[in-house]
Amino acid sequence: MNPAVGLNLQGPIAGGGTGRAMDLFITIVIDGLEFSSYLFIVSVGLTLIFGVMKILNVAHGNFYAWGAYSAAYLIGVWSESGFSDISTFAMIPVATIGVGVVLGVILERTLLRHMYHRDEVVIVLATFATFLILEDILLLTFGVDPYFAYQPMVALDAVEIGGIIRDVYKLTMIGLAIGIGVVLWFVLTQTKWGRLLTAVIYDREMATTMGVDVSMVYLVTFVIGAMLGALGGAYIAPTVSVAPGFGIDVIVLSFAVVVIGGMGSIPGAVIGALAVGMARATAVHQFPEVELFVVFVVMAVVLVFRPEGLFAPAKARKI
């Protein structure tokens, strides 16, 4: 299930005139922002994990899918127990934290811990294997029928912007993304823990010699990254039907975002998400034929001209 469909990126708008053109522009921008926000939330965890641990975690798609399924399930249960629509919002952080902590800890402690010394590409393969495993466990846990948990979205009304009726819920995602970005920026630059993390990102060995408990840093980072991925899934769940195959498309989109922005860079994830989101929104409205692959063309172009991405942390020379 392609969440872009769930986001209901509005199809091409017919008609002419400046009023319409303005409407179209606003629509594309807001569509782009919505999609970028969603991508940012999903991808920032991936880039954070890569930056600190040098692991490109394919299983990040699992955090997303599990977050979505858990949220959808919990919202359904909560709602059936007679609680109000607006209160179902509480299920989203519950799902996020639950999935992030449980899956994050399990994965890091059982699998990743044993792989840090191995080749980056082999680690990706291992996370790909993990992805397959967790996908099936997800199926076995939640079954094959789709979940609809629309309550949070229904609780918040809809407004008209640029000639289109928009769900306020989806607009709140933009706020959420900005909030996460600000919090991350603050933690990374202004707190002691954040600076510790930056040190590990730049030079793991040096950080160890300076007494940093890298093992604990890895675990905490991974769990935070997992929670962010889960949040992406949990927050989008009310807008779509959550069904098998939910995570597959998102993974490669996250890769594109992370690669474009520079692997390990959080400002990069912002730029990457915006690039991908805007490109996709523009394509959907103006050039629907290229909608699916325009993202990867951008990714390829960036890789060709800036192989490390737009904001990659500097690397030392080899000889």
Added chain:
Amino acid sequence: MAILEAKGLGKSFGAVVAAKDINVTVAPHEIIGIIGANGAGKTTFVNMVTGYLKPSEGRILFEGDDITDLEPRTITRLGICRSFQVAQVFMTMTVFQNLLVAIGIAEGTGAASFARLVRNDTEEKVWEVLQRFQIDNYAHAVASTLPQGVRKLLDIAMAMVASPRILLLDEPTSGISVEEKFDLMDIVMDVLKREQVTVLFVEHDMEIVARYVSRVLAFYQGEIICDAPPDEALVDPKVKEFVIGEEYHRRDAGAADEVVAGEASHA
């Protein structure tokens, strides 16, 4: 005609000047020692001559031809080879296989690279090289298991496979114990002299320098401060101040004295 000339060579990395106004003329068959403290510009010089770094200014001429802008692999094929401070070999392959690859590359370019790696007398050639460098009993050892000295000899042997006319050795004895340094250099120099190769080698051990070279180039902060035969260079006041250090004893042949070869107190 000079076999190698550096004219006004310089290299800057932003504000850092790694080399400045380097002028050197090398005659065929000379054996030149390059000395200087760490960071003085010796390896930068070697990297520029072999094409790994492009100079910020100046030219390099090989037998009269300008090679300044060429790639390392082109310069190698023209006849200038090098060995490395940290021996660069193929770690997962055996010594024998390492040399096979070296010979294969030397003999095969373009279409010829599709030819068999091992043909006719290739294996004999490998044994010959192994024996000349006296590492034949390590032939089937995997490179990552080799003692440092043997690995360095392998590195140099691979550089020699293409029968270069100039060989640059970057600290051939670094990482080798004091007792083994001379043995290693004896082997190397023997081969090089027989092949009539022009040699430039970077070295920190003044005993080695004094023993093998006909000429010394002393570097300091990116410039050449002395260019003279060893007995002059090693007592030159500038060299003493900036490279060797004030106190320095010669090792008598057969005596067991420790060699105190100092580095500059100036970094």
Added chain:
Amino acid sequence: MDRTRDLTMPGLIVGLGFCAIAGITFLPDWLVNILTISFARALAVVGLMVLWRTGLVSFGHALYYGLGAYTVAILAKEFGITEFFISVPIAILVSATLGFLLGFIIRRYREIFFAMLSLAFSMVLYGVLVKTEVLGSTDGFNVPSPSFLGMRSEDEVVNDKILYVVLCFVGMGVALAVHRYLKSTLGSLTTAIRDNEIRVEYLGFSVAWAIHVKYVMSAALAGLGGAMLSLTLGQVDPDSMVNWPVSGELVFVTILSGPGSVAAPFIGSVIFELIRTYAFEWLPHAWQLIVGGTLLLIIFFLPDGVWSLVRKLAPRKEA
């Protein structure tokens, strides 16, 4: 140096020859079908193995695999060409040409960036195919069974058998050619480049050119494999030929087989196909789990793949 008599050549001839004969005589149809699919995939994996030995892993070889498949399919659908000995060589040529062009770009990349760029390229094709109505978008379309030198039987089973036998011989030819290639100077530059690129350059060889050649080879082989697969399955569609999990599957089989010999991909591919078919039959909601689990086991306990087991069973004597 390997002083034993090299048994690969006779082994391949006998092995694949036996498979061909057995297929015509006593093997049950379902097994022949499995072997056909396996050998088709093995062709692509041989190419990936060469790249892997060079230290490069492509996450996007489904690009050439799918391209080969679709070329054969389109030749049949739009141009009415169903002659095996025309459409398959064209498929190889198309894939090799694209590989040649993209090779100029991709040969400058290593490790994770090589993997990501190759993924991006393949997803562009995927996006194009999904959006192309004429080619059936996600449904794809059917591929008629081929004629061989103008001959085609009325009986589909006979046609399948002929395709199988032809595939066995193609496999034999490919394996022998690649085996010979690995013994050439360029072939030795797989492990050498992986071990020490700088040394190779300083010995006088262009690493970029060497990688380019290998990349084109692998593209051609993947195209050949894909062409064979489409003829076997009788249909093409983007999700089974071009999407990123297909690339993942190819990489999986490469790791499963191990880099030890050109014969390895054939064995590894059969094992994978058996695992996949039976896992899917017995545990339709857990087959990915089994596949993923197997990959993890290989990564941890058998990093040189199944071939290393074969090696252990038939120890080689050093002279």
